[in-house]
Amino acid sequence: MIERNDRCTRCVISSKFPKVTFDETGVCSFCRGQMFFAIDNTAIEKMRTSVEKLLSSEKSGGEYDAIVCYSGGKDSTYALQLAKQRYGLNVLAFTFDNGYLSSIAFKNISRVTESLGVDHLTFRSSKKNIQSIIRASFLQPIYNPRTLLRISSGCKSCISIVNNLTLKLALEKNIPFIITGFTLGQVPANGIVFRNNYRFLEESREESLRKLIEIAGSGVESYFRIPERLLSSVGPLPHTINLLCLEDVTEQHILEKIEPLGWMQPHDVDGCSSNCRLNAFNNYVHQRIFGYSPYELELSQLILKGLLTRKEALQKLSVDQWQECDTIRRDLSITDDDIDKVATVYKDKW
Amino acid sequence: MSEQICEEVLVFICRNFIVEKSEINLDESLIDQGIIDSFGLVEINAFINREYGITVKEEEMNRDNFGSVNKIVGFIERRRISK
Numbered sequence: 001m002i003e004r005n006d007r008c009t010r011c012v013i014s015s016k017f018p019k020v021t022f023d024e025t026g027v028c029s030f031c032r033g034q035m036f037f038a039i040d041n042t043a044i045e046k047m048r049t050s051v052e053k054l055l056s057s058e059k060s061g062g063e064y065d066a067i068v069c070y071s072g073g074k075d076s077t078y079a080l081q082l083a084k085q086r087y088g089l090n091v092l093a094f095t096f097d098n099g100y101l102s103s104i105a106f107k108n109i110s111r112v113t114e115s116l117g118v119d120h121l122t123f124r125s126s127k128k129n130i131q132s133i134i135r136a137s138f139l140q141p142i143y144n145p146r147t148l149l150r151i152s153s154g155c156k157s158c159i160s161i162v163n164n165l166t167l168k169l170a171l172e173k174n175i176p177f178i179i180t181g182f183t184l185g186q187v188p189a190n191g192i193v194f195r196n197n198y199r200f201l202e203e204s205r206e207e208s209l210r211k212l213i214e215i216a217g218s219g220v221e222s223y224f225r226i227p228e229r230l231l232s233s234v235g236p237l238p239h240t241i242n243l244l245c246l247e248d249v250t251e252q253h254i255l256e257k258i259e260p261l262g263w264m265q266p267h268d269v270d271g272c273s274s275n276c277r278l279n280a281f282n283n284y285v286h287q288r289i290f291g292y293s294p295y296e297l298e299l300s301q302l303i304l305k306g307l308l309t310r311k312e313a314l315q316k317l318s319v320d321q322w323q324e325c326d327t328i329r330r331d332l333s334i335t336d337d338d339i340d341k342v343a344t345v346y347k348d349k350w
Numbered sequence: 351m352s353e354q355i356c357e358e359v360l361v362f363i364c365r366n367f368i369v370e371k372s373e374i375n376l377d378e379s380l381i382d383q384g385i386i387d388s389f390g391l392v393e394i395n396a397f398i399n400r401e402y403g404i405t406v407k408e409e410e411m412n413r414d415n416f417g418s419v420n421k422i423v424g425f426i427e428r429r430r431i432s433k
Contacts, residue, residue, distance in 0.1 A: 019368045036366055043400065146367060147387040188366070191392045197411040201388040204381045236408065 011300030012313045016291030018149065030300060036188070047192045048246045054193070054239060055087045055177065065089040066177035067166050070113075070120070071096075072105035073275035076181030077112050077263050078254045079243045083179050084116050091179070094169060096162045097124040098134075100278035100328065104266035108275075111262030123165055125223065131332060132216035133157050133223070134278070138285050139338050141345045142211050148290070150186065150297045152282035157212070160205075161223045167196060168226050170238045178240045185301030192245045196237040198226060250307050271319030272299075280321040281328040288336070289343040293317055356423045362397050363419070376419040391416060398422075404429045 006015035008028035070093040273279035302308035415425040
């Protein structure tokens, strides 16, 4: 028997999640260990040792040891704090401003970077370009549906831009590490630390990128590509480290650590974001197309690790910010009919 | 041996990327088949490292070694022999 709303009785995976099954007690195949590979604590410890070794040995000798992708949200704030205070890195914080960040997020960025004493750079895209990218991401089947299991198409495009801009910056400044604030569930456990192989990875995402640029216009190409002259002029590419995946900490713990830095919770964002107003609409579009929230897997992973209760996860999923959603929908001129057309195309692809 | 490695690689791919064995063409790129994206490659790379103790070098990460399930299996076998 599956409980109301067709969700797993242990986590928050819903029955619309692709290929999920439930047993007679309503527990899903993810909780039963039949979907994805859980990384055990020994493997995490191994990765921690490898990260600690990397961070303590491979300093660039240059201007900065690491770039931290800093969105102003709570997780990346904590990652920035860890990089600076625990690992003692000389970091450059980098923010991609997509035009939809909460005004409180900007205040947080300013207060936190000031308090930690780190340098900070912001890249603000033109409204025309970012709207073209977001619209294309929502209204065309740019991405393979399997790649949208744990992320909305709007978020995926923004994160691709962040990845590309930070890699470009790391290459230009000869910075050996890129640090992110993703948690387990947002990124797969196998990807806690990896060395970029840009050429092969670019080749692998060429098709979705070509579609995106075709629709959004060639003006956005530099957001997603690194010039060959830069790639061929540098040595080994930097390591990307998803530092928070090594931390077994609750949201409360993170808040207790970052609030003394001046961080405050924004009120114009949905329950799953702590910086971006666009997230509520991203989730709405994903839910309408696929029938489940892109946060189900991440929240369920946290529940399984004992870092979040099911009740807290359900609360997060229920804060949807309809007012913000409507403002953004008007801003992007997107209707439900537009979204439903994409849903039809995606339906045939699974 | 290659059959066993192929089976292990397939089990990982099926479970991790929510796909049935019957849906996978062993000679075609997993990306071209829409089974994985670029991050999927990172995951397979980590799987190879964890399961077989093989560290994939930057220059080895190419279509010749990762362009299909059979190529991945061949790569693992070659690296195990040369270890």
